[in-house]
Amino acid sequence: MSRCVKRLGKWVSLGQSKRGFSTSTIQKDGVENGVKSLNLYSAINQALHIALDTDPRSYVFGEDVGFGGVFRCTTGLADRFGKNRVFNTPLCEQGIVGFGIGLAAMGNRAIAEIQFADYIFPAFDQIVNEAAKFRYRSGNQFNCGGLTIRTPYGAVGHGGHYHSQSPEAFFCHVPGIKVVIPRSPKEAKGLLLSCIRDPNPIVFFEPKWLYRLAVEEVPEDDYMLPLSEAEVIRQGSDITLVGWGAQLAIMEQACIDAEKEGISCELIDLKTLIPWDKETVEASVKKTGRLLISHEAPVTGGFGAEISASILERCFSRLEAPVARVCGLDTPFPLVFEPFYMPTKNKILDAIKSTVNY
Amino acid sequence: MALSRLASSHFGSNFLKPASLLLSSQRRRSISSSNETLTIETSIPFTSHNCDAPSRSVETSSSELMSFFNDMVLMRRMEIAADSLYKAKLIRGFCHLYDGQEAVAVGMEAAINSKDCVITAYRDHCTFLSRGGTLFEIFSELMGRSGGCSKGKGGSMHFYRKVGGFYGGHGIVGAQVPLGVGLAFGQKYCKDPNVTFSLYGDGAANQGQLFEALNIAALWDLPAILVCENNHYGMGTAEWRSAKSPAYYKRGDYAPGLKVDGMDVLAVKQACKFAKEHALKNGPIILEMDTYRYHGHSMSDPGSTYRTRDEISGVRQERDPIERVRKLVLAHDISTEKELKDIEKEARKQVDEAITKAKESQMPDPSDLFTNVYVKGLGVEAYGADRKELKATLP
Numbered sequence: 001m002s003r004c005v006k007r008l009g010k011w012v013s014l015g016q017s018k019r020g021f022s023t024s025t026i027q028k029d030g031v032e033n034g035v036k037s038l039n040l041y042s043a044i045n046q047a048l049h050i051a052l053d054t055d056p057r058s059y060v061f062g063e064d065v066g067f068g069g070v071f072r073c074t075t076g077l078a079d080r081f082g083k084n085r086v087f088n089t090p091l092c093e094q095g096i097v098g099f100g101i102g103l104a105a106m107g108n109r110a111i112a113e114i115q116f117a118d119y120i121f122p123a124f125d126q127i128v129n130e131a132a133k134f135r136y137r138s139g140n141q142f143n144c145g146g147l148t149i150r151t152p153y154g155a156v157g158h159g160g161h162y163h164s165q166s167p168e169a170f171f172c173h174v175p176g177i178k179v180v181i182p183r184s185p186k187e188a189k190g191l192l193l194s195c196i197r198d199p200n201p202i203v204f205f206e207p208k209w210l211y212r213l214a215v216e217e218v219p220e221d222d223y224m225l226p227l228s229e230a231e232v233i234r235q236g237s238d239i240t241l242v243g244w245g246a247q248l249a250i251m252e253q254a255c256i257d258a259e260k261e262g263i264s265c266e267l268i269d270l271k272t273l274i275p276w277d278k279e280t281v282e283a284s285v286k287k288t289g290r291l292l293i294s295h296e297a298p299v300t301g302g303f304g305a306e307i308s309a310s311i312l313e314r315c316f317s318r319l320e321a322p323v324a325r326v327c328g329l330d331t332p333f334p335l336v337f338e339p340f341y342m343p344t345k346n347k348i349l350d351a352i353k354s355t356v357n358y
Numbered sequence: 359m360a361l362s363r364l365a366s367s368h369f370g371s372n373f374l375k376p377a378s379l380l381l382s383s384q385r386r387r388s389i390s391s392s393n394e395t396l397t398i399e400t401s402i403p404f405t406s407h408n409c410d411a412p413s414r415s416v417e418t419s420s421s422e423l424m425s426f427f428n429d430m431v432l433m434r435r436m437e438i439a440a441d442s443l444y445k446a447k448l449i450r451g452f453c454h455l456y457d458g459q460e461a462v463a464v465g466m467e468a469a470i471n472s473k474d475c476v477i478t479a480y481r482d483h484c485t486f487l488s489r490g491g492t493l494f495e496i497f498s499e500l501m502g503r504s505g506g507c508s509k510g511k512g513g514s515m516h517f518y519r520k521v522g523g524f525y526g527g528h529g530i531v532g533a534q535v536p537l538g539v540g541l542a543f544g545q546k547y548c549k550d551p552n553v554t555f556s557l558y559g560d561g562a563a564n565q566g567q568l569f570e571a572l573n574i575a576a577l578w579d580l581p582a583i584l585v586c587e588n589n590h591y592g593m594g595t596a597e598w599r600s601a602k603s604p605a606y607y608k609r610g611d612y613a614p615g616l617k618v619d620g621m622d623v624l625a626v627k628q629a630c631k632f633a634k635e636h637a638l639k640n641g642p643i644i645l646e647m648d649t650y651r652y653h654g655h656s657m658s659d660p661g662s663t664y665r666t667r668d669e670i671s672g673v674r675q676e677r678d679p680i681e682r683v684r685k686l687v688l689a690h691d692i693s694t695e696k697e698l699k700d701i702e703k704e705a706r707k708q709v710d711e712a713i714t715k716a717k718e719s720q721m722p723d724p725s726d727l728f729t730n731v732y733v734k735g736l737g738v739e740a741y742g743a744d745r746k747e748l749k750a751t752l753p
Contacts, residue, residue, distance in 0.1 A: 158450030162529035
């Protein structure tokens, strides 16, 4: 990797950068020594180009992907690699995933797209009962490790009930699949390439709010970031914050505000939700003595509950306050009430303060 | 239907206009003949599968034709206004427009009554209107106001109207069809002389749950009518790219089907009348409505990347459902060009008034975020932006 790569996790603050709303696939500025300034969907697009280029037995398919997809992530793939490797499917999520399992079982890399994570539920049976257990129940004769399911998740500000949900916790309850969520363009490219090449079926959730909003220097070469390794993206000593995907941007803002009030926050990007990196979180909590988890999905039964329970087991005697969870509310994802529902910066900041002052 | 009443009263009001206005339409039939039966041929014959097609000759009346014209013009105007409101960011969320397909909603309503059930997907504004909803409820719901048909909590994709037998309003492609079969079972069990129309698009026609639902409906002879509104594009994918057999009326195999010109409101009416009689006697039937949407799939789709502008303007010129009725009305001397223009102006006025009124409707109360999740809130914990002060556990 180029030494000119800037520090990871540079955020373009939401709503301020005009560049963040650019629609071009490749950003023009910032070209230096094999590093380009890219937004998140362009980084994903680049990863898919590399994946198809480096493995002739890899395929991209899903609803409307032949035309570039509704979020432009698959732009140019069909032109470059042909309609036999990049193709549209009918509107049938169960069929898409089931087909992907079969394709992967023949030793191929099947990269399936579900247009919105909210639409993944018709495919839930295929993912849970077929994909996750194929290797186990066949005594390792068969597997669908080449399967990667890409799907955009999360709020966009006005998506309403069926274009905003964060269903990651459902899949974290299924041994046999991995769940990965990137936080930024550079992370997205490296993690997606790792997922595509990982010998296990993976659900890769893409933060759709950041598709155009997050812009970062992304190396142009073929690189992979390790799965099941969390990253401390901000060092601190008073409290550990754990999150993933788009929520990290909000959490980082809360960390910055807390710092102004003299609270030193450590922020961890989990990246892979299962199997997750307990050691990194454990080490951090043993240092800070406090833990806050934040995600957009409803608080009850969210993955924050699992992290909370695991850390409580490992760090009980070191904890100085109850684990705080700042998450979505236990309601269906609302339309007009989205601002109330969301785990906003101020909610996180309040929770940081009340945890530190417990 | 409220809408038809509105239409006929509006039609009636034309006769109260000053004589000077009437001079231009002296050739028109007298008032007493407005309910006289007219017989009009459908644009093309029906194509049938496993059943005998109904007659091409459709019985109607001049007042019915005028109400068709009025209803469709109102729907067209409403959808165009929704487009502007969306672009002005007054409508948030996802929004799917029905313009071009109006004849399906209007023709279907003319053949059924309010005890028959209708369930559809997310392109639901006009179906809601045809089932007796009001413009005010529609625009309030679109803009997330408490005056909306779902109290502002649903938005564009989730319109419902229990009194009109309109079961919504569903967001997931194809998911409403099994529900519709359940409604039909309820009707059969109670020996109601009514049926359920489950509407879905050509994209949804490839969903597995459709076939599961159809099998159940056929197995138990349920009065379920599956209506495939074939607008030829499932989002951005043409029907022939996603379906091995785009002859959706034949996809039921053992269940009979009928292909209908969905741009011809009279053909739709005839087909729905036929389907209702058939379903009550023999069980499920598929109606494929050959129709067209002028707008893109949703507001984020310009609708011109996967089809040509020539194709869209060609359909507008040759098959537009409103123009077809306009020609019929003029050919039968039922009304004059000027009066039809006046109806269009009146529709614009009604839509504008409804928008103004809807804008005055309050946003829902914040506490409504927690209502209707369960019958009771069951201890949902809530907190506002200031976590400490607004924290509360709801009943």
